[in-house]
Amino acid sequence: MRAVGIVVEYNPMHNGHAYHVARSRDVTGADVVVAVMSGNFLQRGEPALVNKWARAEMALRQGVDVVLELPAVYATQNAELFAWGAMACLEALGGIDTVCFGSESGAIDWMLELAERLAEEPEGFRARLREALAQGMSFPKAFGQAVNTWRAAQGLPPLPVDQPNNILGLHYCLALRRMNSAIRPVTIRREKAGYHDAAPTDKRIASATAIRRLWLEAGRLDAVRPYVPETTYAILRREEEAARAPMHWERLYPLLLHQFAVLEADEIAAIVDVDEGLEHRLLRAVRTAPSFEAFLRAAKTKRYTWTRLQRALVHLLLRLTKDRFRALDVRAGVPYLRVLGFTARGREFLRRRKKHLAVPLVTRASQLDHPLFAFDLRAARVYALGYPPEVAAAEWNREFRQPPVQV
Amino acid sequence: MRAVGIVVEYNPMHNGHAYHVARSRDVTGADVVVAVMSGNFLQRGEPALVNKWARAEMALRQGVDVVLELPAVYATQNAELFAWGAMACLEALGGIDTVCFGSESGAIDWMLELAERLAEEPEGFRARLREALAQGMSFPKAFGQAVNTWRAAQGLPPLPVDQPNNILGLHYCLALRRMNSAIRPVTIRREKAGYHDAAPTDKRIASATAIRRLWLEAGRLDAVRPYVPETTYAILRREEEAARAPMHWERLYPLLLHQFAVLEADEIAAIVDVDEGLEHRLLRAVRTAPSFEAFLRAAKTKRYTWTRLQRALVHLLLRLTKDRFRALDVRAGVPYLRVLGFTARGREFLRRRKKHLAVPLVTRASQLDHPLFAFDLRAARVYALGYPPEVAAAEWNREFRQPPVQV
Numbered sequence: 001m002r003a004v005g006i007v008v009e010y011n012p013m014h015n016g017h018a019y020h021v022a023r024s025r026d027v028t029g030a031d032v033v034v035a036v037m038s039g040n041f042l043q044r045g046e047p048a049l050v051n052k053w054a055r056a057e058m059a060l061r062q063g064v065d066v067v068l069e070l071p072a073v074y075a076t077q078n079a080e081l082f083a084w085g086a087m088a089c090l091e092a093l094g095g096i097d098t099v100c101f102g103s104e105s106g107a108i109d110w111m112l113e114l115a116e117r118l119a120e121e122p123e124g125f126r127a128r129l130r131e132a133l134a135q136g137m138s139f140p141k142a143f144g145q146a147v148n149t150w151r152a153a154q155g156l157p158p159l160p161v162d163q164p165n166n167i168l169g170l171h172y173c174l175a176l177r178r179m180n181s182a183i184r185p186v187t188i189r190r191e192k193a194g195y196h197d198a199a200p201t202d203k204r205i206a207s208a209t210a211i212r213r214l215w216l217e218a219g220r221l222d223a224v225r226p227y228v229p230e231t232t233y234a235i236l237r238r239e240e241e242a243a244r245a246p247m248h249w250e251r252l253y254p255l256l257l258h259q260f261a262v263l264e265a266d267e268i269a270a271i272v273d274v275d276e277g278l279e280h281r282l283l284r285a286v287r288t289a290p291s292f293e294a295f296l297r298a299a300k301t302k303r304y305t306w307t308r309l310q311r312a313l314v315h316l317l318l319r320l321t322k323d324r325f326r327a328l329d330v331r332a333g334v335p336y337l338r339v340l341g342f343t344a345r346g347r348e349f350l351r352r353r354k355k356h357l358a359v360p361l362v363t364r365a366s367q368l369d370h371p372l373f374a375f376d377l378r379a380a381r382v383y384a385l386g387y388p389p390e391v392a393a394a395e396w397n398r399e400f401r402q403p404p405v406q407v
Numbered sequence: 408m409r410a411v412g413i414v415v416e417y418n419p420m421h422n423g424h425a426y427h428v429a430r431s432r433d434v435t436g437a438d439v440v441v442a443v444m445s446g447n448f449l450q451r452g453e454p455a456l457v458n459k460w461a462r463a464e465m466a467l468r469q470g471v472d473v474v475l476e477l478p479a480v481y482a483t484q485n486a487e488l489f490a491w492g493a494m495a496c497l498e499a500l501g502g503i504d505t506v507c508f509g510s511e512s513g514a515i516d517w518m519l520e521l522a523e524r525l526a527e528e529p530e531g532f533r534a535r536l537r538e539a540l541a542q543g544m545s546f547p548k549a550f551g552q553a554v555n556t557w558r559a560a561q562g563l564p565p566l567p568v569d570q571p572n573n574i575l576g577l578h579y580c581l582a583l584r585r586m587n588s589a590i591r592p593v594t595i596r597r598e599k600a601g602y603h604d605a606a607p608t609d610k611r612i613a614s615a616t617a618i619r620r621l622w623l624e625a626g627r628l629d630a631v632r633p634y635v636p637e638t639t640y641a642i643l644r645r646e647e648e649a650a651r652a653p654m655h656w657e658r659l660y661p662l663l664l665h666q667f668a669v670l671e672a673d674e675i676a677a678i679v680d681v682d683e684g685l686e687h688r689l690l691r692a693v694r695t696a697p698s699f700e701a702f703l704r705a706a707k708t709k710r711y712t713w714t715r716l717q718r719a720l721v722h723l724l725l726r727l728t729k730d731r732f733r734a735l736d737v738r739a740g741v742p743y744l745r746v747l748g749f750t751a752r753g754r755e756f757l758r759r760r761k762k763h764l765a766v767p768l769v770t771r772a773s774q775l776d777h778p779l780f781a782f783d784l785r786a787a788r789v790y791a792l793g794y795p796p797e798v799a800a801a802e803w804n805r806e807f808r809q810p811p812v813q814v
Contacts, residue, residue, distance in 0.1 A: 253796070255661070255662065258662050258788075258789060261803075262726040262785050287804055287807075290801065291800060318669060377668075378668050381664070385668070389661060393696075393698060394697065
């Protein structure tokens, strides 16, 4: 069985994603599609609109065969560590021939070449990155600038490293290179809606951002219908009817306020991504902020982007401290693989892989007691506390009851 | 101006309380009644039904002239420390001639005599108390038994130290004795409804417990009306209409679940009143408990009474750690006096006292930055998070806007 790996968030899974799954299978000739998916909290430091079980089901109904959960500790990090965690999952599973991702560029050669150069951590690049970060630039911006000024100094032309999916793709290549992985990266050009496009740009295709906005701001799930597969729509409706969706930051804001009420500044500074005195800025901003959005607007600066702040706040909610993070040794490879769901073909693939695995394949939360996994459970529980109280009470221990989704 | 001190919770203020205020003034011939009142969390480890500002107003409308807030760190402790904190407030204010409290016994002589003996910390008593506690008895029960077996060993008759208001009264006497205070304790016999009576026992008098039950369980504030002054009733209605009442533990349960989701067992064990492995019991009990009540029922034992568990859980919500508690040095006397409200007469009394005070008289939260006071602010903020989200956002910083209530 030939297998292709993909890295997804599906917040929610829309027509563009379904197209990406089908194309990934086609261009790589794969029999099996294995997705590494973020759990309940996403790379931009947000809770997913619907929980990971529902999103895993969306994936399985649109051609994905296996959904593995990207451990929570990787899911809310910058492109570099996010990509590293995702590639480490595919590498740990093994049997994966290619990884296929969308990018604005659609060309893999420059990514592979740049990854090879960056893998050696050249000082010319490192120094420029440090400098750009010290100027208060956000990581993606600093990264793009450092790459191109470093190349210019060598007389090389600039590369399109300022586009989010190019950056992510480059980091997949870089992670695979660093792991000496045999997985071959493949990219397909992203068509239609840009990642950040806020409004639908086509009759059937809209970005996840646009879709979220339609649901959250207009409060109209039916407005979303043209842009998502019918299978996704049915799941979204079910989750909305069960009062589990749409989840958003405002629902978790009381938990955040509680942390700011009872933690000392130095305890907040101990949280991952709370750096350079950010704790004081947050404590000031939260004092009179009537909503999460107002809070973030008050705290935001050029240096502390919306995404960076949101990540720090997820880490605060999950109590991911710098000490704990260091002890987790996230560069050592993933110590388990959490299975969120599979199709019949996916099950067969997992059965074959099982005897070769060096890490446990976790299908029940009670099977594993590991400090990295503890954060996945935290993330699931904290997310559930954003539901209305009666739903929260019922869902809060779901991880220990929920078997993998089978489609 | 002759002044009498009283210690109250007013959860809520009912006809029996109003009678106590009037009697306290009469029997002591006082011109001014100064109440030390618990803030938003009470001695039984519960959030008050209505917030402290509303309760201060109830008091001022029924004959109390000054309401001081008992610092939160004392308010949710056993009788001994609760009483110590309350007496320390009256002693720090000064100008108080008597303290007047209700008791089942109604006689002060045995309390004064027993307090004098206990003040010396006799080993015969101490050893018996330790032993009773080691057997798993609750503090009030162990205390009563230790007193009477110790007295029996000396051929002395038993004393009624098994009734809650007698115990509290005795501890007021003991605290004053230890402070070498000149304040003279006076007790009046509690009439009618016992402290724990669940159902009304008279046409106009019902215990606060019975009143809370009528409101919370029957959901009928009007059913409460016969048992409270009209001034109280109007305030309760206003608070209910503003969605600030009735507050209860279930509303804070999500915050508690969050703590159990993200704290390690040893971090829970670091909280005041989480002793002897209680953290493991709590973590087990919370795993499948759909409500605060179910959680407490699952955690409760003979040793861990409902009250003791609730106190530990308040401390967890406020993040009152053993280290922090030790550093606060609560036996050193209160470092400030927080004024929640006053009448015209009360204001005149405070004006006269002001020049004699060794500690700040705080009428605005922004006036003081003190680690003990920080817990009062935490308590107010955490309590506000039990309101519906929009109300919570508006109320969460109220401490910094609210001036003393003036009646």
